[in-house]
Amino acid sequence: MAQRITVDPITRIEGHLRIDCEVENGSITNAWSSGQMWRGIELILQGRDPREAWLYTQRICGVCTTVHALASVRAVENALELEIPINAQYIRNLIVAAHGVFDHIVHFYQLSALDWVDIVSGLKADPNQAAKLAQSLSGWHRNSAQEFKSVQDKLKNFVSSGQLGVFGSGYWGHPAMKLSPEVNLMATVHYLQALEYQRTINKVVAVLGSKTPHIQNLAVGGVSNPADINSPAPLTMERLNYVKSLIDQIQNFVKQVYLVDVGAVGGFYANWTQYGAGVTNYLSVPDLPTDPKGEEFMMPGGYIPGGDLGSFQEIKSFQDPLFEDNVKEAINHSWYEGDWNKRPYEEETKPNYTDFDENGKYSWVKAPNFKGEPAQVGPLAQVLAAYAAGHKPTKKYLQAALDVAGNIAGMQIPLSALHSTIGRHAARAVRAAVLTDTLPTLWQDLVENLGKGDTQTFNPPSFPKGEIRGFGFHEAPRGVLSHWVVIEDGAIRNYQCVVPSTWNAAPRSHKDKKGPYEASLVGNPMAEPDKPLEVLRTVHSFDPCLACAIHMHDEHRRDLVQVKAL
Amino acid sequence: MNSRENEGIRQETEQTDILILGIGNILLSDEGAGVKAVWELQREYEMPSGVEVLDGGTSGMELLSVIENREHLFLLDALSSEKDAPGSVVRIDLSQEPGFFQNKVSPHQLGLSEVLAVTQITATQPENIVLYGIRPASLETGTEITPEAESGIRTALDMLLCDLWELGLEPTPREQNI
Numbered sequence: 001m002a003q004r005i006t007v008d009p010i011t012r013i014e015g016h017l018r019i020d021c022e023v024e025n026g027s028i029t030n031a032w033s034s035g036q037m038w039r040g041i042e043l044i045l046q047g048r049d050p051r052e053a054w055l056y057t058q059r060i061c062g063v064c065t066t067v068h069a070l071a072s073v074r075a076v077e078n079a080l081e082l083e084i085p086i087n088a089q090y091i092r093n094l095i096v097a098a099h100g101v102f103d104h105i106v107h108f109y110q111l112s113a114l115d116w117v118d119i120v121s122g123l124k125a126d127p128n129q130a131a132k133l134a135q136s137l138s139g140w141h142r143n144s145a146q147e148f149k150s151v152q153d154k155l156k157n158f159v160s161s162g163q164l165g166v167f168g169s170g171y172w173g174h175p176a177m178k179l180s181p182e183v184n185l186m187a188t189v190h191y192l193q194a195l196e197y198q199r200t201i202n203k204v205v206a207v208l209g210s211k212t213p214h215i216q217n218l219a220v221g222g223v224s225n226p227a228d229i230n231s232p233a234p235l236t237m238e239r240l241n242y243v244k245s246l247i248d249q250i251q252n253f254v255k256q257v258y259l260v261d262v263g264a265v266g267g268f269y270a271n272w273t274q275y276g277a278g279v280t281n282y283l284s285v286p287d288l289p290t291d292p293k294g295e296e297f298m299m300p301g302g303y304i305p306g307g308d309l310g311s312f313q314e315i316k317s318f319q320d321p322l323f324e325d326n327v328k329e330a331i332n333h334s335w336y337e338g339d340w341n342k343r344p345y346e347e348e349t350k351p352n353y354t355d356f357d358e359n360g361k362y363s364w365v366k367a368p369n370f371k372g373e374p375a376q377v378g379p380l381a382q383v384l385a386a387y388a389a390g391h392k393p394t395k396k397y398l399q400a401a402l403d404v405a406g407n408i409a410g411m412q413i414p415l416s417a418l419h420s421t422i423g424r425h426a427a428r429a430v431r432a433a434v435l436t437d438t439l440p441t442l443w444q445d446l447v448e449n450l451g452k453g454d455t456q457t458f459n460p461p462s463f464p465k466g467e468i469r470g471f472g473f474h475e476a477p478r479g480v481l482s483h484w485v486v487i488e489d490g491a492i493r494n495y496q497c498v499v500p501s502t503w504n505a506a507p508r509s510h511k512d513k514k515g516p517y518e519a520s521l522v523g524n525p526m527a528e529p530d531k532p533l534e535v536l537r538t539v540h541s542f543d544p545c546l547a548c549a550i551h552m553h554d555e556h557r558r559d560l561v562q563v564k565a566l
Numbered sequence: 567m568n569s570r571e572n573e574g575i576r577q578e579t580e581q582t583d584i585l586i587l588g589i590g591n592i593l594l595s596d597e598g599a600g601v602k603a604v605w606e607l608q609r610e611y612e613m614p615s616g617v618e619v620l621d622g623g624t625s626g627m628e629l630l631s632v633i634e635n636r637e638h639l640f641l642l643d644a645l646s647s648e649k650d651a652p653g654s655v656v657r658i659d660l661s662q663e664p665g666f667f668q669n670k671v672s673p674h675q676l677g678l679s680e681v682l683a684v685t686q687i688t689a690t691q692p693e694n695i696v697l698y699g700i701r702p703a704s705l706e707t708g709t710e711i712t713p714e715a716e717s718g719i720r721t722a723l724d725m726l727l728c729d730l731w732e733l734g735l736e737p738t739p740r741e742q743n744i
Contacts, residue, residue: 040707043707059592059593059623065625106627110627110684199630199631203631212628213629214625
């Protein structure tokens, strides 16, 4: 008998994302993704000074503040055709790369590992065996039996005191949990270590951004860090050396722990490479520009239609019309007035809530499309684009992850396995390793350029009379983020943010094609409908972030899952 | 010795063991009451040494390093509650209610309550945590706050000043001409 399952809220923070599934014979046959919260934050920007837009946009989201700040200044600079000093690019890039590494570590360990790892099972592990396993996978210096034993003891105390805390509502003992107690213990040890290293790398953002959360150092035209390595200005050699020490500290954790753990989870759950592909049109953008105009980048991006790497179309600059001309948003299934598919410059945001009608309008999320088709965004899209572009660091770390997985699964894992739930995790770890490598290079380039006596960090903008428009993109941790601005006589007339989770959480498109979450769920197994762990696995693999809004405290607890017979 | 000492970015406040943290989204009217409250506090008072005031905005995990190992954590946030009138303030001593986070805690996405739960596992949780929850009147998109929430902010700050006073700490009012 078919059943209808509603998971709301799927992020469990405050119910922004609702997933409806139809399940028959233990498998998902249809799915709907619905954003349950209207943002409309763009309306706040109308009439404001474009130079201060980034201060507002970085408050949109609780997880990815920095990225909205950056996309905003890039959009305004694009409208002004304003180049920025090379020092500013380097400083921005360091923030971007450090934030990306931080975000990917937190996503894997703190936000999604517990979909795969049964913490409570780790209590039964033999710490010596667990450490031996970890040592066989990686040369990480903190894989000792002693450390494993001490974490296990701590965990035992914790559980026996009845305070599971952050682990309290995991699906422990669920039949879809397949790891041995030893692997579970290894992952738990690394979960706790990850807390240390994510904090370390986030300090780079704090030092260069002057404050975290919510950095303070951006400006339309560059950055506001006065840079002088010989004076007691904010960005001195002492500060830069401190940044370098932080960069050095996280190198091994990313490459010897995160990348290896993801490979291992992929190997043990190799069957999950069959599930979750969904939409295989992939969109990413190049990032980490190394010139003032944004025509050369450390990481490539572009469009891959239908999962075919041979058809890769590279996006080559911050001005590339391939991006500007082909991004549209449709509202045929979204709670806004009308039924249109428009370029972001031309959109008007008129909310019009009606009930949840799966054949009509059922989400606050719009349906972005590239060349008229839904597209998946995120690290998988970016890694595939980099692979197609022949990007060597990406190829190296991707092979490393596939090798670990292949050794454990006892078979060769092909590149095509990446089109899957587990493949999104693998790609994110690969991207984290590539970003980690860019940090020392960027640091060196910045220090050398400052050493030559070039301390410029800012080109002042000036706004013409009349109308100008611009777009700014950024390959954020969750994928392509773009901001679109129309400026009239120096004031914002229209502003749109097309965010990564909008691409991925989109409802049916204007041509009634499923959005990436929806398509990826069809065919997923489902062992226990009232504990929809498999739905969480696939949706979490995208790193959903609809929390771009409220995160209020709530005295009440709500039901997570409803199961209805059809 | 706490682990924050050598981070450099906190040079001026390395002795700090009290954090006053406002959280919320200032783009959704009263949802930003906690952030607006710390802005007002910073505008009106000079804090004694050892007390840090921080606008935490909408962050989650980024707050971990600023929260860990504090002796006192005072939180200002909007609090959804059906039984109280808009603008009213609930003071909850979270150190006395260890179960408070468990309801909300999940392995699936991290908000502030999850971050606090993480500090439980790593044994870095502040010894005392007090939440001043301001009941919002509006959560509409907009940067303005309602008069109800504004009055809630005043109430919450008065409660906070009393709590600080009980700890022997007296913030100095700034000159009114700012």
